[in-house]
Amino acid sequence: MLEFELNVNGERHSVRAEPRKLLSDVLREDCRLTGTHVGCEHGVCGACTVLIDGQPARACLLYAVQMQDHEITTIEAIAAGGRPGALQQALHEAHGLQCGFCTAGIVMTFEAYLKENPHPSEEEVRDVLSGNLCRCTGYQNIVAAILKAAHAKA
Amino acid sequence: MPKPRFRHIGAALPRKEDLRLLTGHGRYVDDIEIPGALHACFVRSPHPHARIAGIDTKAALSMPGVFAVFTGKDLAQWTTPLRMAPPIEGLHPVEMTTLPVDKVRFHGDPVACVIATSRYLAEDAAEQVEADYEALPAVADFDQALAPGAPLVDESVPSNLVSRQAFTTGEVAARKREAHRVVECTFSQQRMTHLPVETRGCAAVWDEGRRHLTLHIGSQVPHPLRTQVAARMRLSESQVTISSLDVGGGFGQKIALYREELTVAAASRQLKRPVRWREDRMENLLAASHAREDRCRTRAAVTKEGRLLGLELQIEEDFGAYCFYPANYLARVVAMILTGPYKVRDYAFEVKVALTNKCGNGPMRAPMAITSWVMEGTMDAIARELALDPLEVRRLNMVEPGELPYAMPTGEVIADITPRETLEAAVKAIDYAGFRARQAAARREGRYLGLGLCSVVESTTYGSRFYKAAGIPGSGHEAAWLRIEPSGAVNASVGLGPTGQGYETAFAQVVAEGLGVEPASVRVHMGNTDVAPYGMGSRGARGGTAGSATLFLCARDANEKVLAIAAKMLGFDSPEGLRMVDGRVEREVLGERIETGIALAQIARTAYLDPTALPAGMAPGLDFSKTYDPPPMTYSNAAHACEVELDPETGALRILRYFVAEDCGTVLNPFVVEGQQHGAIAMGLSGALLEHMRYDEHAQNITGSLADYLVATATDLPRFEILAMHTPSRGNPVGTKGMAEGGVMGSIGAIANAVNDALAPFGVIADRQPLSPDYLRSLLRSK
Ligand code: FES
Ligand code: FES
Numbered sequence: 001m002l003e004f005e006l007n008v009n010g011e012r013h014s015v016r017a018e019p020r021k022l023l024s025d026v027l028r029e030d031c032r033l034t035g036t037h038v039g040c041e042h043g044v045c046g047a048c049t050v051l052i053d054g055q056p057a058r059a060c061l062l063y064a065v066q067m068q069d070h071e072i073t074t075i076e077a078i079a080a081g082g083r084p085g086a087l088q089q090a091l092h093e094a095h096g097l098q099c100g101f102c103t104a105g106i107v108m109t110f111e112a113y114l115k116e117n118p119h120p121s122e123e124e125v126r127d128v129l130s131g132n133l134c135r136c137t138g139y140q141n142i143v144a145a146i147l148k149a150a151h152a153k154a
Numbered sequence: 155m156p157k158p159r160f161r162h163i164g165a166a167l168p169r170k171e172d173l174r175l176l177t178g179h180g181r182y183v184d185d186i187e188i189p190g191a192l193h194a195c196f197v198r199s200p201h202p203h204a205r206i207a208g209i210d211t212k213a214a215l216s217m218p219g220v221f222a223v224f225t226g227k228d229l230a231q232w233t234t235p236l237r238m239a240p241p242i243e244g245l246h247p248v249e250m251t252t253l254p255v256d257k258v259r260f261h262g263d264p265v266a267c268v269i270a271t272s273r274y275l276a277e278d279a280a281e282q283v284e285a286d287y288e289a290l291p292a293v294a295d296f297d298q299a300l301a302p303g304a305p306l307v308d309e310s311v312p313s314n315l316v317s318r319q320a321f322t323t324g325e326v327a328a329r330k331r332e333a334h335r336v337v338e339c340t341f342s343q344q345r346m347t348h349l350p351v352e353t354r355g356c357a358a359v360w361d362e363g364r365r366h367l368t369l370h371i372g373s374q375v376p377h378p379l380r381t382q383v384a385a386r387m388r389l390s391e392s393q394v395t396i397s398s399l400d401v402g403g404g405f406g407q408k409i410a411l412y413r414e415e416l417t418v419a420a421a422s423r424q425l426k427r428p429v430r431w432r433e434d435r436m437e438n439l440l441a442a443s444h445a446r447e448d449r450c451r452t453r454a455a456v457t458k459e460g461r462l463l464g465l466e467l468q469i470e471e472d473f474g475a476y477c478f479y480p481a482n483y484l485a486r487v488v489a490m491i492l493t494g495p496y497k498v499r500d501y502a503f504e505v506k507v508a509l510t511n512k513c514g515n516g517p518m519r520a521p522m523a524i525t526s527w528v529m530e531g532t533m534d535a536i537a538r539e540l541a542l543d544p545l546e547v548r549r550l551n552m553v554e555p556g557e558l559p560y561a562m563p564t565g566e567v568i569a570d571i572t573p574r575e576t577l578e579a580a581v582k583a584i585d586y587a588g589f590r591a592r593q594a595a596a597r598r599e600g601r602y603l604g605l606g607l608c609s610v611v612e613s614t615t616y617g618s619r620f621y622k623a624a625g626i627p628g629s630g631h632e633a634a635w636l637r638i639e640p641s642g643a644v645n646a647s648v649g650l651g652p653t654g655q656g657y658e659t660a661f662a663q664v665v666a667e668g669l670g671v672e673p674a675s676v677r678v679h680m681g682n683t684d685v686a687p688y689g690m691g692s693r694g695a696r697g698g699t700a701g702s703a704t705l706f707l708c709a710r711d712a713n714e715k716v717l718a719i720a721a722k723m724l725g726f727d728s729p730e731g732l733r734m735v736d737g738r739v740e741r742e743v744l745g746e747r748i749e750t751g752i753a754l755a756q757i758a759r760t761a762y763l764d765p766t767a768l769p770a771g772m773a774p775g776l777d778f779s780k781t782y783d784p785p786p787m788t789y790s791n792a793a794h795a796c797e798v799e800l801d802p803e804t805g806a807l808r809i810l811r812y813f814v815a816e817d818c819g820t821v822l823n824p825f826v827v828e829g830q831q832h833g834a835i836a837m838g839l840s841g842a843l844l845e846h847m848r849y850d851e852h853a854q855n856i857t858g859s860l861a862d863y864l865v866a867t868a869t870d871l872p873r874f875e876i877l878a879m880h881t882p883s884r885g886n887p888v889g890t891k892g893m894a895e896g897g898v899m900g901s902i903g904a905i906a907n908a909v910n911d912a913l914a915p916f917g918v919i920a921d922r923q924p925l926s927p928d929y930l931r932s933l934l935r936s937k
């Protein structure tokens with residue numbers, strides 16, 4: 001067991017965990033932030049995407065202990081003060097989620113992407129979105145919502 | 155579309171469930187915190203078929219954090235076996251214990267369960283459980299299963315042919331003799347799995363003092379699941395609560411009570427500690443539930459104009475090793491509804507289902523998925539062999555509006571459907587008339603386009619009379635309650651198990667409509683068996699039909715009592731001329747609507763807190779319940795049209811355009827319906843193009859990760875263009891017909907037909923899925 005601190009959503013969390021414990025599990029179990037979901041644990045589905053120093057990363061491919069000197073952002077930080085962000089609002093309005101299990105990973109991926117690419121084309125959005133699996137929506141409304149959020153911000 | 159008869163039903167309201175899911179506050183099974191919970195991990199067989207000579211648990215038990223290791227022998231004492239023995243002719247009864255005792259039957263079969271203080275420690279210990287196997291020869295597919303001398307997957311069944319049914323009506327042999335041509339074709343659909351992004355999992359909490367089990371689990375069918383859990387643990391149904399809050403997709407995988415879940419529940423009771431389990435993706439691929447893997451052959455007797463005189467169908471399905479459902483249940487529906495919108499009287503089918511050493515099959519979104527591909531592929535084959543236009547062959551054989559209701563040769567009655575209208579709309583949208591010229595021009599440039607059509611008649615909702623006729627125990631009814639609380643708040647519930655279909659929103663609209671309130675003031679509770687009434691859950695497409703009808707009728711009862719009270723409060727003898735709109739009572743006087751000044755909150759207060767002011771003889775409170783049994787079968791319909799481009803060098807396909815014209819009756823919420831259409835078409839295309847659960851010739855599963863089991867991503871799928879052509883059903887109080895599986899049926903057929911159209915100049919036919927680049931190239935190379 002190791003004791004270490006993590007900076008998650010601007011708060012310090014003291015964690016006692018085995019060095020092999022995945023960031024996804026530490027966030028969910030030790031930090032009690034269950035909005036980050038786990039769909040495959042082998043880096044394919046994208047459900048566990050969080051931001052590490054502002055860049056999207058798969059929490060199931062990282063050990064928590066490696067993340068001590070980094071800023072971690074999870075879905076719980078996106079709706080500041082309980083008000084959904086622009087992308088979340090667009091997903092709501094465009095019916096871009098059904099079961100919602102993949103949603104956090106998609107929001108985190110595009111929170112980062114849209115900052116750097118504020119005017120993506122549909123093709124670019126689909127290309128980036130291909131790193132997140134969604135079994136419910138057929139992606140069409142997610143793509144529409146991302147484009148809508150980009151326009152709203154522009 | 156006819157003019158709307160509803161105020162709230164049909165409104166495009168964004169979903170009530172979204173906010174919590176978007177902000178990371180959903181409550182999926184693994185998000186529920188349970189203090190003191192132990193973690194389960196299963197030891198699984200590496201062999202497809204083997205005797206269990208012994209299981210040594212000593213090393214595992216001595217590891218840190220390990221509480222227990224349970225095997226099939228332990229579970230056999232604490233739980234009863236699952237016996238599947240409906241009285242269906244040609245179906246052999248089968249039985250399975252909770253965990254295998256004597257032998258394992260597929261690669262991934264669970265043989266022991268380790269319980270430890272963390273999932274990590276449980277996994278470590280599972281690796282130290284020494285199971286001693288004596289390998290047996292295995293059967294890896296349908297043909298091996300039926301070969302003479304094949305090893306028996308289940309020794310209690312005389313052969314691996316676990317089910318065989320045949321049916322004939324009319325004189326198919328005579329029709330074949332009279333026919334201008336008998337067109338024969340084959341269709342082979344691969345093995346797949348549901349792949350919800352949330353894998354299976356559960357958390358069992360046994361309360362020793364109350365002798366009560368709470369099972370947190372993502373379930374499509376909370377009440378039928380409770381019945382199973384209670385019976386198999388020898389508990390009464392009042393000792394078990396199923397709680398299913400948010401569920402990360404089901405698609406048919408979250409219906410059955412799986413052996414792992416029952417093991418976890420029994421372990422919690424034995425250890426008197428909460429026990430939880432979340433399977434990893436490899437387990438989900440290997441051992442949750444598989445689907446499909448069926449081969450079909452049709453023989454169509456036709457005139458030289460392409461008119462269908464008689465039809466034969468053979469289905470062979472590889473069902474895997476264990477039966478969580480009657481083995482004939484999925485394939486037989488295909489045979490029952492095959493002819494869909496087409497007219498034919500003389501029809502025969504034979505359905506054979508074999509056990510093999512693979513993970514057991516279950517219903518996956520559109521259990522009858524292959525139906526439309528087979529029928530529409532047959533239509534295309536007729537056109538091809540007779541050099542006719544495939545659209546004309548369809549037009550010639552399709553039932554006319556004036557011929558409805560029409561009895562299919564199996565006796566299934568289609569009514570209130572519009573297959574001609576949707577077909578014509580789809581071909582117009584995709585410019586069928588201009589396509590051949592575009593296709594010819596493209597070919598001159600060395601590009602290969604193809605256009606595929608697929609009409610769908612979707613069996614959405616099974617009534618009790620259907621089950622009775624099929625010999626399957628069970629009911630098709632649904633149940634609901636509605637309570638208006640003293641403050642006027644409206645709570646309602648229905649026995650369905652939501653997995654993303656937006657029920658909380660769409661059903662609030664239905665209740666609002668029936669009662670006369672705003673949808674915002676209605677809260678629909680589902681998924682907890684102590685709260686919801688005993689309903690049959692979510693399967694097929696029964697939510698929008700059976701579920702909405704039950705809630706609507708229940709809300710109408712409530713509306714009647716509310717208005718009776720309002721009449722008394724206003725000093726009228728009868729509620730005639732009164733109605734409630736958005737929670738306020740109005741009165742109609744000479745065609746004008748006048749506010750009465752009475753609101754639902756006042757009525758509710760009277761009903762609960764001042765019952766002596768109620769009409770004479772009326773009981774206090776505003777508490778209603780209702781059950782409803784839908785017609786034996788409800789059908790909706792659609793036509794799919796898709797255009798593809800095939801690269802003959804690489805075998806790669808690009809979907810250029812995709813249209814669906816659909817009639818699912820009254821739409822509760824167009825957002826939700828379109829979302830279901832997208833999702834279903836995507837699942838169909840994903841399967842038709844990519845997905846393939848593969849076993850090698852020794853029945854070893856070689857598809858253990860998402861790198862091997864490919865599913866469609868955002869770049870694989872086109873934009874879907876939807877033509878809404880909804881006409882209300884007369885057989886349902888709300889007018890809904892159901893939908894959400896037909897998209898799978900239609901897209902599988904449309905893409906296959908489009909690919910064969912593109913392949914036509916090469917003289918080859920693709921009759922197998924997935925339509926992978928490898929497969930298409932192999933066809934082209936054969937030329
Ligand atoms: S859980 Fe991390 S990518 Fe799937
Ligand atoms: S909404 Fe269910 S997986 Fe994406």
